Amino acid sequence: MLQNIRVVLVNTSHPGNIGGAARAMKNMGLSRLVLVEPQDFPSPEAVARASGASDILDSAQIVATLEEALVGCSQVFGTSARDRRIPWPLLDPRESAKACIEQVQLGAEVALVFGREYAGLTNEELQRCHFHVHIPADPDFSSLNLATAVQVLTYEVRMAWLAAEGLPTKMAKLETTSMLNTQPVTMDELEKFYGQLEATLVDIGFLDPLKPRHLMTRLRRLYGRSGISKLEMNILRGILTETQKTARGEPHKRREP
Numbered sequence: 001m002l003q004n005i006r007v008v009l010v011n012t013s014h015p016g017n018i019g020g021a022a023r024a025m026k027n028m029g030l031s032r033l034v035l036v037e038p039q040d041f042p043s044p045e046a047v048a049r050a051s052g053a054s055d056i057l058d059s060a061q062i063v064a065t066l067e068e069a070l071v072g073c074s075q076v077f078g079t080s081a082r083d084r085r086i087p088w089p090l091l092d093p094r095e096s097a098k099a100c101i102e103q104v105q106l107g108a109e110v111a112l113v114f115g116r117e118y119a120g121l122t123n124e125e126l127q128r129c130h131f132h133v134h135i136p137a138d139p140d141f142s143s144l145n146l147a148t149a150v151q152v153l154t155y156e157v158r159m160a161w162l163a164a165e166g167l168p169t170k171m172a173k174l175e176t177t178s179m180l181n182t183q184p185v186t187m188d189e190l191e192k193f194y195g196q197l198e199a200t201l202v203d204i205g206f207l208d209p210l211k212p213r214h215l216m217t218r219l220r221r222l223y224g225r226s227g228i229s230k231l232e233m234n235i236l237r238g239i240l241t242e243t244q245k246t247a248r249g250e251p252h253k254r255r256e257p
């Protein structure tokens, strides 16, 4: 589906930006790059900046006009660093990504068009687009680097695509150790801990069993508040065991917590 979304770069001057755009696209799962009159391409600088996405550069289509770049597209999104250059349907990147995905779900092809580093897209070029897309940057410094702008739009396209496909946006792989790390301790484990804690405090002479005062109540309140995990409980129990050995003058068995 993402293959039906093409990225069109118009009259780019710096080949590094073409490479950067290719990398941004490949990161987000897009592969169709169309270059309208690039000023310096192919170029080793583009390959360097693409760092591993040179397959996208190799298969890039080079054309002479924007019109040619848009053949077969049913919806065109033109990006502009300036807000409301000409009155036109304006979207933010998230809205444009949603519209883009809706189109490709219907089997249509769409284009995201990016302008020149120094001058953006001309009014004539912008009028060939169905929508204008503006990244809502700080109005006092609203022009992003070309490849960065490509990254923002393609990221939003990927997020919209993942949502449409019901795919997760987070890696939910919990390993055994991290399960132990996050799994909360149970009431009975906590009770065993309080028992050992009390015995240890007696062993080291901190708690007088004949005059316990409110010490255990206060410690229960403290530990009860802290949401201890199973792993943390293991550490605390280990500390108590070694403390008891010290108090009794028994030898220690060094081990990693």
Ligand code: SAH
Residues within 6 Å of the ligand: 079, 080, 081, 082, 113, 114, 115, 116, 117, 118, 119, 120, 121, 133, 134, 135, 136, 137, 142, 143, 144, 145, 146, 149
């Ligand atoms: N001086 C130019 C800046 C162009 S930046 C101008 O004022 O138009 C190069 C390209 O990056 C733009 O043509 C556009 O495609 C994209 N771009 C940069 N900043 C953007 C922004 N805030 N929103 C949308 N596209 C942006």
